[in-house]
Amino acid sequence: MSVLSVSGLVAGYSAADEILKQVDFDLAAGEIACIIGPNGAGKSTLLKAIAGLIRSSKGSITLNGEPIGGRAPREITRLGLAYVPQEHNVFPSMSIVENLEMGGYVEPGRVASRMDNVMQRFPVLQRKRRQAARTLSGGERQILAMGMALMVEPKVLLLDEPSAGLSPVAAHRLFEDIRAINREGVAIALVEQNASDALDISDRAYILVDGRNHRTGVASQIANDAEIRRVFLGG
Amino acid sequence: MSPFLAEFVQLLLNGVMAGAILAVPALGLTAMFAVLRFPNFALASHATAGAFAGYVANVSFGLPLIPSLVFAFFFAGLLGLVSDEVVLKPFRAMGAITTAIGSIALTIAIENLIRFVFANELRGYDLPIARDMIVGGVRIGPQQMQNLAISVVIMGLVFAFLTFTRMGKAMRAVADNPMLADIKGINADTVARIVSFGGMGLAGLGGMLIGLDTSIDPLTGFRAMLSVFAAAVVGGLGSLPGAIVGALVVGIGEELCLLVLSPSYRSAVGFLAILLVLVLRPRGILGQRAY
Ligand SMILES: Nc1ncnc2c1ncn2[C@@H]1O[C@H](COP(=O)(O)OP(=O)(O)O)[C@@H](O)[C@H]1O
Ligand SMILES: [Mg+2]
Numbered sequence: 032m033s034v035l036s037v038s039g040l041v042a043g044y045s046a047a048d049e050i051l052k053q054v055d056f057d058l059a060a061g062e063i064a065c066i067i068g069p070n071g072a073g074k075s076t077l078l079k080a081i082a083g084l085i086r087s088s089k090g091s092i093t094l095n096g097e098p099i100g101g102r103a104p105r106e107i108t109r110l111g112l113a114y115v116p117q118e119h120n121v122f123p124s125m126s127i128v129e130n131l132e133m134g135g136y137v138e139p140g141r142v143a144s145r146m147d148n149v150m151q152r153f154p155v156l157q158r159k160r161r162q163a164a165r166t167l168s169g170g171e172r173q174i175l176a177m178g179m180a181l182m183v184e185p186k187v188l189l190l191d192e193p194s195a196g197l198s199p200v201a202a203h204r205l206f207e208d209i210r211a212i213n214r215e216g217v218a219i220a221l222v223e224q225n226a227s228d229a230l231d232i233s234d235r236a237y238i239l240v241d242g243r244n245h246r247t248g249v250a251s252q253i254a255n256d257a258e259i260r261r262v263f264l265g266g
Numbered sequence: 267m268s269p270f271l272a273e274f275v276q277l278l279l280n281g282v283m284a285g286a287i288l289a290v291p292a293l294g295l296t297a298m299f300a301v302l303r304f305p306n307f308a309l310a311s312h313a314t315a316g317a318f319a320g321y322v323a324n325v326s327f328g329l330p331l332i333p334s335l336v337f338a339f340f341f342a343g344l345l346g347l348v349s350d351e352v353v354l355k356p357f358r359a360m361g362a363i364t365t366a367i368g369s370i371a372l373t374i375a376i377e378n379l380i381r382f383v384f385a386n387e388l389r390g391y392d393l394p395i396a397r398d399m400i401v402g403g404v405r406i407g408p409q410q411m412q413n414l415a416i417s418v419v420i421m422g423l424v425f426a427f428l429t430f431t432r433m434g435k436a437m438r439a440v441a442d443n444p445m446l447a448d449i450k451g452i453n454a455d456t457v458a459r460i461v462s463f464g465g466m467g468l469a470g471l472g473g474m475l476i477g478l479d480t481s482i483d484p485l486t487g488f489r490a491m492l493s494v495f496a497a498a499v500v501g502g503l504g505s506l507p508g509a510i511v512g513a514l515v516v517g518i519g520e521e522l523c524l525l526v527l528s529p530s531y532r533s534a535v536g537f538l539a540i541l542l543v544l545v546l547r548p549r550g551i552l553g554q555r556a557y
Contacts, residue, residue: 082449105451114449122442125435133439137451139432179450 033057033093034218035081035112035187040090042080049088050076052242058187058218063209065221065229065250067263068239074222075117077239078189081220082114083107094187109137113180117191117222120176123165127156127175130164134179142182149178153208170201174208181212188212188219195224206232226264230254238263272403277521283410285497285517286417291472291490292497292509293424298465300441300504301457304362308349308369309469309494311376313487316342316470317477318380325392334391335416335474342470343463349376350462373488381484388481391474413475420471421510424464428506433460441504493520496536500543502550511551515539 037056043049050073058064066074079085081092083104092100099107104114122130131149135142150157153174159167164175173193180188190209194202202225210232213219223229230236233250238259246253253259291313298306319341324334349372357368396408428434433456439447440457448454472494473487497516501508520535527534543550 084445084449104449105453108449108451116446116449119443119446122439122446124442125438129435129438132435133447133450133452136432136436136439 032060034060034095035220036091036093037077037081038091040077040080040087040092042076042085042087042090044076044085046088050242051080051087053244054090054239054242055244055247056220056237058220059235060186060218061213061216062234063213063219063221063232064235064237065223065226065233066237066239067223067226067229068245069263070224072239073242074239075191076242078114078191078220078222079116081107082112082189105137108183111183111186112189113183113185113187114189115176115180115191115193117195121164121167121172121179124163126161126163127167128160130175130179131156131182135182138183141184145182145184149181152181152211153178169196170198170205173197173205177208177212185217188217189222190219191222192224193221194228202228227254269403274522274525275402276404277524278518279404279406280410281518281521282514283414283517284521285514286414286421287472287475288490288493288497288517289510289513290417290420290475291469291494292501292513293421293506294465294468294472295494296498296501296504296506296509297424297437297468298461299498300506301437301461302358302365304358304365304369305495305503306354306369306465307366307491308346308354308373308376309466310487310491311373311380312342312346312349312466312469313473313476313490313494314377314380314482314484315345315473315487316467317473317482317486318384319470320474320477321389321391321482325389328392331391331393331412331478332416335471338470338474339467342473343467345376346466346469347459347463350466351459355458377484377488384484386483388483390481391478393478409478413478417475420468424468424506427464433457437461492533492536493517496539499540500550502552505550505552508550508552515551 035058037054040051040054041049042051054077066077068074080087083102087100091098094110094112122133131146132142135145155171156175156178164172167175194205197205206228209219221229221233230250230253236248236250236253237244238246246259291309295306295309316338320334320338323329323337353372354365354368357365399406428438436452437457437460439452440454444454476490477486493516497513498509500515501512516536516539519539520532523532523535
């Protein structure tokens with residue numbers, strides 16, 4: 032059963048341009064699906080459309096069977112979908128504690144206990160709890176952004192290139208964290224440049240090219256497909 | 267103390283007291299800029315409106331100083347809330363410049379409304395007269411000391427609001443990253459209303475505090491406007507600690523210039539400060555970080 036289902040989606044940044052020309056995407060409960068493809072293919076645009084930041088002109092988006100197309104981002108957040116943007120995904124002048132509080136803004140009564148959980152999962156946030164987010168390294172900032180998303184205990188998590196700019200070691204650790212979050216029952220849509228690592232932890236894979244579905248399949252099969260290896264995975 | 271040193275210390279002290287008062291409306295201006303992203307020139311008329319609301323409370327209703335200040339805050343704040351909702355909000359979709367021009371029109375309208383009701387005459391608050399103290403050749407007015415204390419308390423309350431309350435933090439979040447604030451479920455309209463209320467309330471408090479020392483008339487806010495903008499720009503428009511630093515710089519600068527210039531050149535300090543900062547350090551002393 033899909034928790035998130037996108038079908039025939041057409042969307043762009045203004046009424047005229049179609050960045051997403053025709054996209055289908057399904058995320059089953061408890062799975063990780065990665066979205067890979069060349070730069071400018073529309074991967075980030077797809078996540079933004081799902082999160083409610085841009086309007087689609089055609090197609091449908093449903094979350095647990097409920098249509099969410101055209102709703103405001105905060106309503107979609109309340110329905111259990113958390114989105115971590117590629118950039119600008121923390122409040123730089125606010126402390127880590129305050130960032131997490133803002134992450135759980137829609138459910139103020141739960142902030143304290145959830146913050147404890149997030150800090151247990153990511154001890155670095157506990158250690159730097161009073162520091163402003165702007166003082167964090169790239170990897171720590173991604174961790175904070177993910178922690179903020181977990182403050183609503185989402186059923187669906189959208190991550191846009193969480194490993195961008197991280198060292199291989201930091202990226203590896205981040206993918207482990209993503210997998211651990213998934214094992215607790217959170218379905219994750221993962222956009223990545225780092226395609227082979229993403230395929231490693233994913234159940235299903237979508238390859239997007241120029242605003243359209245290029246290939247869709249089981250992640251391990253996509254990872255071993257000769258043509259795909261040559262074109263998208265650099266050998 | 268030598269006469270020159272005594273004069274210097276006197277002007278410095280006057281500058282600190284003037285700067286502290288200036289910081290109150292400058293905080294309002296910079297907070298509104300941080301959230302709404304346009305310079306709100308209607309601050310001038312709201313400062314005047316606050317000064318007159320405080321006057322009505324104090325002189326017509328015979329309330330003491332502090333309750334009159336509270337009344338000035340709420341009156342100017344409510345006026346700011348309503349005028350933003352009715353007049354400025356529709357402009358915001360058309361960009362910061364258009365909205366700023368709209369705010370100039372709004373301020374002229376409100377100022378003339380005040381003139382229509384109260385006429386142009388000078389009015390003074392009804393406060394107990396206390397004699398100045400003289401310490402080492404430096405004159406210290408009890409009323410000024412009280413204004414300084416009130417300003418410091420107001421600044422403390424503003425920072426407490428922003429640090430400890432849910433709405434204050436939401437406001438900082440919107441100032442930091444409006445798109446992310448939206449994703450996290452913070453209602454930008456609510457935050458805009460609260461900042462319009464609080465920002466213009468601070469303008470009203472500032473107008474009354476400025477008037478306490480001398481007198482008020484329908485141009486009270488307009489005359490203070492240049493210094494308030496200079497304070498906010500010098501500290502970094504949109505930065506709250508910057509507004510306080512900027513207000514002290516401008517307040518002290520305006521007084522110290524009296525050592526070498528005649529008082530009629532005083533307002534040149536504000537211009538000069540804006541000019542220097544924009545040329546040397548366009549983002550202001552503390553940069554444009556909100557908090
Ligand atoms: N805010 C924006 N406004 C207008 N066009 C945009 C915006 N963001 C991205 N685009 C355009 O949309 C296309 C797809 O971008 P994006 O979804 O970010 O690609 P990807 O994430 O796959 O690299 C690109 O051609 C890009 O130039
Ligand atoms: Mg992208």
